[in-house]
Structure formats: C-alpha cells, structure tokens
Amino acid sequence: MRLIPVAALAWMLAAASMPAAATPVDISFARFFGSCEADYGKSTDTAHASGECGIITALVNKFNATNREQITVHTQVVEHGSYYSQLGARIVGRDVPAVAILHSSALNDFVKRGLIAPLDDEFRAAGIDVADFTPQARTAVTVDGHHYALPFDTHSWLWHINVNLLRRAGLTGKDGRPLLPHTPQQMLEQARKFKAATGKPYFIWLTDNDPAFFPRIMLTLIRQQNASLFPNDDFHIDLHSPVVRSTVALLRSMYQEGLTTRGNDYGAALQGFAAGEGAVMVNGTWIIGDLLRQSTQPGSATAGGYLAVPFPQLYGQGAVWADNHVMVLLKGGTPDARSRHAALAFLKFLYDEGGVWARTGQLPTRSSVIESATFKALPLRGEIASISRDGVALPIEVARQAIVSKTLGDAMTSVIVYGADLDRSLARAETSINRMLERDAQFQGGVAAAR
DSSP states (O other), X not given: OOOOOHHHHHHHHHHHTOOSSOOOEEEXXXXXXXXXXXXXXXXXXXXXXOHHHHHHHHHHHHHHHHOSSOEEEEEEEOOGGGHHHHHXXXXXXXXXXXXXXXXXXXXXXXXHTTOBXXXXXXXXXXXXXXXXXXXXXXXXXXXXXXXXXXXXXXXXXXXXXXXXHHHHXXXXXXXXXXXXXXXXXXXXXXXXXXXXXXXXOSEEOOOSSOTTHHHHHHHHHHHXXXXXXSSSOTTOOOOOSHHHHHHHHHHHHHHHTTOXXXXXXXXXXXXXXXXXXXXXXXXXXXXXXXXXXXXXXXXXXXXXOEEXXXXXXXXXXXXXXXEEEEEEOBTTSOOSHXXXXXXXHHHHHHHHTHHHHGGGTOBOSBHHHHTSHHHHTSTTHHHHTTHHHXXXXXXXXXXXXXXXHHHHHHHHHHHHTTOOOHHHHHHHHHHHHHHHHHHHHHHHHHHHHHO
C-alpha cells in the first residue's frame, strides 16, 4: 500500500472537512509592484486591468470575490527596494505572511536557511502540474530536485528596437524587419554604420545607478559561448577566464567608441528611447506594454515602428539572462491546516490565471499557456516566446546572488564607463565575491550541523 505524504494528507483532510459554508479564513500576501488602490482597489476585471500593479490587484480581488471557501487574501504592499530587508525583519519578528513573492535568484537563500519547505506533494494534491512548467521556470524553482515555489512569470532582457531609425540607416531588410547581428563583429559593424548615418548612438544603455545591467549582459554572452561564471562549484566565481575578459573588453570598446548612450539611469533611458535618441534599448520584458502604447501615438519616435526581440544570438548557443517572480509559502505563515489550505488554494488560482499576468510583458511559466492561441495573439509575444526555453541565470545554488550581481556590476561599470584597469578590477571583484560565498558556506554548514 502506498503511504500518503503528510503534507498531501493534511490538504485532503482539510478539504474533506469543508462544509458548504466553510469557516472564514484570512491570509496575508506580501508583494511589491506598487499600490494602485485608487484605480483598481475594487476591480475584479482582470481582462481590462493594465500594468503589473493593476493586474495583480485585480487578480487578488477576483480570487476574494469568486472563491467559495470564504478565503480572503489581504495584500501587504512593500516598496521594491526595501522588500527583502522588511521581509527578513518580519520573519525574525514572527510576523510571517502566508504567501510571499520572491525572485528566483533569491529563492535558494531562503531554502538553505530552512525558511521554506518543498511543495511537491502539496502541488500534486492541489492540482498544480509541475510537468507543465516551462523548462526555464522549472529550473528556477527547483533546489536539490524539489520544487520550493510556484513560478509566476519569467522576465528577461530584450532588445527594444526603433525600426524607424534603423530604416534611416539602411539596417532593415526588404520585408521591413531589422537586420540583427549574429556575431559580435556584425554588432559592432552595424552600430558603427548606424552612428555614421544618423549621428546617434546605436544603443541606449542603463549605465547609471543600475549595477545589474552589465552582469545581465555578461551572463547572456558567456552562456551563449557555453561558458559559466561558476565553472567549478557554487562558491567560487571565475572572472579570469578569456570569455569573461573578452566580454568586458567588447562592452568597453562599444562605450569608448560612442556606440552607446552615456549617463543614463533607468528613467533617462526610457525617455531617451521615447525621444528617438538611439536605435536599441536593452531593457526588460516588463515595459513591452508601455512601449507598444507609445508606438501608437502619432508623431512619436516609434510610431508604427516598434519591435521587441530577445537578446540576439551572437555566438553558438541561444541564451539570454532571465529571472522569475515566484510565490512561496514561508514557514510560520500558515500556522494551521485551514490557513495552509487557503494559501494553496490561492496559489492554484494564480496557476490557473497564468495567461492574465502575461499581459504585463512577462512570460507565462506554463507551457500550455505559452502554446495557447490567447497568448500568441498578444502583440510581440511570438517574438519572445523562445525565452521560456533559452532563459538562463546563475546556478540557483549560488548564494547571495543580489550581492554577487552588484559587486560584479560595480566592477564592470568601473572598467567600461570610467576606464579602470580591467584585470585589477575583475580580480578585486572575484576575491570579494569568493570570500563572501565561502563565509556563507561556512555559516550554512554551521546551521546544518545545529539542526
């Protein structure tokens, strides 16, 4: 006789004991994405909601209004920049939300500290089919062979293209589509041709106050060469390899030649693209909707001429940086079977509504949704669907990925933007990252021994 796992048994017992009029239960949901109560505070119309805040607000409202088990989800909005520090403080203070959103790049830090348990059995009992997760999404929530979170989306790096400007520079084909590069040398040649024809930089880059910008490009390019930043283990980054050094040197050459904008933070880059100050803005999936709306405005720089594509394949392998928003159930957030059941019911609702969130520009994490006619009918989604297969990230087992990315980004910025010595800057970053990861490994070993 097959034994039923404890978690699944708890789910089934809780569900079986639900009378027609179930006992009301309130659960909390911690998230970022901003607050938009004035516009969507009472809306359950997910089809007409727009933007990340609007759609997630309408989704929660719809769940509260339509579930038959008297479950009420109370959203707790935290500003993006302070989200993780506040969540950590709440865990220490034992004020733990039932459901919390994380980035997949942060998931392992919570798993290794024993703050999240595997959800495989509960997913199976709730009807969440992990086999339907896209290849990228499944990797993003799997640690040591177990699924620890519900993948909510895949977000990634795109080339947002002003086709009108490329046409002026003779960089479109007979079909009107942009001629995209397939090698680093082609990219340089096209960027130089564009600048000579228009007097503008080819690229709009986010070089100020965005330390993740360059590491995301580096990860994309080195994985396209079938290389890794962590070739030996999860505790030692290698920034001395020829692939890493040549990638940084390529980006530095582009900046020094004036093929990119200078001094742009995130907001300035968006404004520059809207004003037609460059042909290609490297930015995320999450702005597709806004840029599509801009391209419908008469007189705008991209009127009738906006396209978004995944970061082009410049080497032998298709790969582009990607991360995920994932939903987790933190230990202590659901203290009894009823609240646990409620939290899993909410996750199942989000799983079922996977296509709605795709209107933000983020990719769904279910293969069946990616392949659906509804998703393919959304503008440009067919152009970017390959990211669900080709999206790459640092190995999920690498700890403190936000700090790894910032340290690497600061070093790359010092070389590319400010002309610092390449070898010395990368060596210092490598030493700093590896010392941090070694200390973290020792701490985790101590935690494991104490359990």
